Amino acid sequence: MATFVPFVTCLDTGFWNEVNKKKLNDWKLDETPKCISSQLSLHQTEGFKCHLSLSYDSLSSLESTTGLSMSGTLLLYNTIESFKMVDKSDLIRSEAEKIWESITTRKWLQNPRLLSQFFIIAFADLKKFKYYYWTCVPALVYPSEIKQEITPLSSLGADHKILFDFYRKNNFPIFLYSKQSSKMLELSELENNTNPDEICVVVADPSPVAYSAGWMVRNVLAAVAHLHPTWKHCHIISLRSADSIGIKYTWTLPSAECSADGAQNAVPKAVGWERNANDKLQPISVDLSKEFDPKILMERSV
Amino acid sequence: QIGETFTPVLRESKFRETGVLTPEEYVAAGDHLVHHCPTWKWAGASDPSKIRTFLPIDKQFLITRNVPCHKRCKQMEYDEKLEKIINEEDGEYQTSDETGWVDTHHYEKEHEKNEEKEQSTAPPPAAPEDSDDDDEEPLDLDELGLDDDEEDPNRFVVEKKPLAAGNDNSGEVEKVRTYDLHICYDKYYQVPRLFLMGYDENRRPLTVEQTYEDFSADHSNKTITVEAHPSVDLTMPTVHPCKHAEMMKRLINQYAESGKVLGVHEYLFLFLKFVQAVIPTIEYDYTRAIKL
Structure with missing residues (x-):
């Protein structure tokens, strides 16, 4: 059986720092998908995952012209409830439809980047500086x-x-x-x-x-x-x-x-929700209060 | 930061005499590093206000991401083979033979860390102060997960192999951390400066205390500080550069003694070699590093 090495998302503090700023200053309550991109490395020889790294520069619209990059979307929800309510199978299906469309229309032959897309659903608690996210890199189960x-x-x-x-x-x-x-x-x-x-x-x-x-x-x-x-x-x-x-x-x-x-x-089935470190299909939570909470930062600097 | 603001940009090349670099020399050395070790890349500032005008816009600092770190420094001390490598290092950056800090009978680094620290009021990293908050987690991640019933036979799964007997410490599962390493230019000290950001096996950022576990014993409490990154809007642990020039000069002399002349473009190879003594378990690419 053929096997394909899945991605693991590496979101650094710089990425969330940008999200904090954009959410407060630009996006506010706007929940529409935001374009993001990731630089992929062809130099990795260690480990058993493909790295999908996102950092402070992943939210800027400028896509790098050198190296391998993958573009995606960030779906940042305003409330924890809406994050919970996301219909995950619906999301992956609609992304798979787009990819399948680029295949059936043969657009991928002109722009092969259409085949590799990712999206991240997320909720950022900007009071407690806790972040919840889940990445999906849809892959068609076909043939x-x-x-x-x-x-x-x-x-x-x-x-x-x-x-x-x-x-x-x-x-x-x-x-x-x-x-x-x-x-x-x-x-x-x-x-x-x-x-x-x-x-x-x-x-x-x-x-x-x-x-x-x-x-x-x-x-x-x-x-x-x-x-x-x-x-x-x-x-x-x-x-x-x-x-x-x-x-x-x-x-x-x-x-x-x-x-x-x-x-x-007919659009084939797609897979691609990321598994956590315990190999479970679950979102990931990160507590960055130590990095971002002004109160904690104050205490630390004393 | 104030010191940097008032220091004029170094113009005159004098790296052989004093070990310091001009920004131009830093860029030349960076280009050479990126060419030969493509895991390293140039990066730009996180926003326009952070652009340092004495460096090209697209070459503000060097970065390598997701560098594996399989062991804590402490675990390394047990390994005789690796110990040898350290002892080959020269000068004051050598890991000293104070073996007292390696406590082979108690595997409790947190306790020890606290004793070493002056302000021991901070709780050990294993029990962060906000652990109460975790109980009232607004989200049950388990509940949110997708059912695992749809098996995907084409997904690559790592075969779980049992840890080699000699390899494990008290039956602990190996916890692979990853680091992002940044080499910035320090205008005040006129040398490259290493910043680093670590993540645990669950991809959560490491606390400063946890990061100290990956610095060799001699450095963690003396030369490592947490400071504002010059190009990114974050504070990060950094190796304080006050002794870099002196150290680099010594290494350059040592290199000269072996009959070779160091070109300035090779400066960062030597720098990476020197940094390896500080972060011996972080497996960044220093294969090109110069042999002394």
């Missing part, structure tokens, strides 16, 4: 029964350094490597490639695990499987700063029968 086989890059005729230099130069989160011509191609060329054994999809991957790709690859597979319904497998290169890996994914598709009754375009 089904995905299996993986790790292959060294050399067997694909690819060279890590050439791929990584190409990535650094162009900053494409996803691009193609043609086994036939040994050339890098833009992702949009995937439409014209019909032989899954002649092309590799190269995905910039923050996974630190040597034998498993990161969470973001899931939606790439869903997109590839939808684009080429006849494909039963696909070669992915999980691109990291050191030791990229090749992975051959195989799957079964509910293809022929389903497309007949229109089910191929």
Whole structure:
């Protein structure tokens, strides 16, 4: 069975400090989703999670032009009650719909960032400086029964350094490597490639695990499987700063029968609510009174 | 901060003579570090009022995130192999042989910490004063959780392997902390300055007291202070830079004695090597650090 390394959100004090300021000065009671972004690192080699780090600069609209980033939304509720009442399955479903739409309309071929989105539901108690949040990085469960086989890059005729230099130069989160011509191609060329054994999809991957790709690859597979319904497998290169890996994914598709009754375009189920340190599907609470509470700060400085 | 305001920006390069850096040299050394250790990145100020004009807008300070820290310094003291590494360090930053603080029979660092502290009124970190508040938690996180009935076979799960016998201290589960390290430029002392922010295994920010557990014994009570970050609107633990220049000069001399000349762009490699003596268990990338 193929496995994909999930994200773990690392929200630092600087992030909440910005939230405090924006909530008091700009947003006030406005609960509409706010754009946020995270810089992902391809240099992680330790641990078993992909890091989704958010800091003081994650709320600014300026998205970095270098490096791998993921954009998302912050849903900050005014009351603890509304935070509690959030319909989590409804939220993930509507986010999955957006991703699926970018797949069925083939927009992802022009803008692959559409495939990887996250959102955070949160409540900030600005009196006690307690924060509750829960992150979701939706991944479509599609196609089904995905299996993986790790292959060294050399067997694909690819060279890590050439791929990584190409990535650094162009900053494409996803691009193609043609086994036939040994050339890098833009992702949009995937439409014209019909032989899954002649092309590799190269995905910039923050996974630190040597034998498993990161969470973001899931939606790439869903997109590839939808684009080429006849494909039963696909070669992915999980691109990291050191030791990229090749992975051959195989799957079964509910293809022929389903497309007949229109089910191929039905939005697949999505997963992706983050698990806490105890591997439970639960929100996380953080007490930052020691960092932010003026009373405590006063006492400490005496 | 006042001292900084009235100190003119250092213009003249004299790092070999005195160990200090000009802002330009700091930027050059930072560029070199980012190029060779890409886990380090340049960062900008958190808001325009914090921009320091003697540095480029997009190069206000250096940052590396989510650096693992598997052990507390105290646990490290038990490990003979690691002890050796420390003792190789030179000068006054060496971890001394005062073994008294390592109490092998009582694994109660909190108590000991309090004894060391002058103002021992603060409760141990294990029992924060607001623990009463926790009881009246307005939110039952368990209740809010989603049902775990939908199994996702494609989610990567770490295989739980039992801890190696020699590895565990009183059967404790390893608690991996992570740190964000920042290297700023200190205009007053004219040297790079390390700020750091730690998180526990549940990704909650560490208290200052907890952070002290990751500083080598010689430093935690002397050279570590909590101060305002020059570029971000936060206070953070920092290694006080008053002796950095002196120390760096000594390391530069040592390097020169081995017949090599340190280029100013390599300054931060040497700095990271020096910092390693202060935070020996935080596993940031110092593989490029210069060999003395």
